[in-house]
Amino acid sequence: EIVMTQSPATLSVSPGERATLSCRASQSVSSNLAWYQQKPGQAPRLLIYGASTRATGIPARFSGSGSGTEFTLTISSLQSEDFAVYYCQQYNNWPAFGGGTKVEIK
């Protein structure tokens, strides 16, 4: 079983600033890593897959990087609508999600 660990649990950022979220896998998942955004009362939305490919309609301020066991989601300039919880997910084996990072307004 692959365990996904996200850090930090909470990230306080001011609008317009850069946010960097981390995700670590307990063993290599190659580039089979996705990021999701979830807002209160809503279903998750796919942001990034293949570690670095933006999903349809996702703004360019969202970018993903990494491979193997270490991954990063960067939001280059936070907009008000970006304050949410973000989850990473590996799909190299049967899927597993990280515990999430809440991005809150500083």
Add this chain to the structure above:
Amino acid sequence: EVQLVESGGGLVQPGRSLRLSCAASGFTFDDYAMHWVRQAPGKGLEWVSGISWNSGSIGYADSVKGRFTISRDNAKNSLYLQMNSLRAEDTALYYCAKGRSGQQLTPFDYWGQGTLVTVSS
């Protein structure tokens, strides 16, 4: 437009069973893998089960293995989750999610709004 509509949730006593359904539309259902993901109140996402396009590959989280059964009916564009021997810790919002491809190891590009399952006496 892709739509996934879950149903079948509700209040159930521990040890009893429940069957969830997910009605899909707006895409060629039998081309894609499908999954169930749950979220306990105030908690994170937990993958529950997944099934490939032709039901040839099926997987379960350890927490539900032996108690839950996933299935699909491609003729009816529907996904199911039979949940037996329910426990309090199964209480969650259950989402149906579409895979980006027909194989089971794929990210999830569309999600339903979920159906709430509450296990309590």
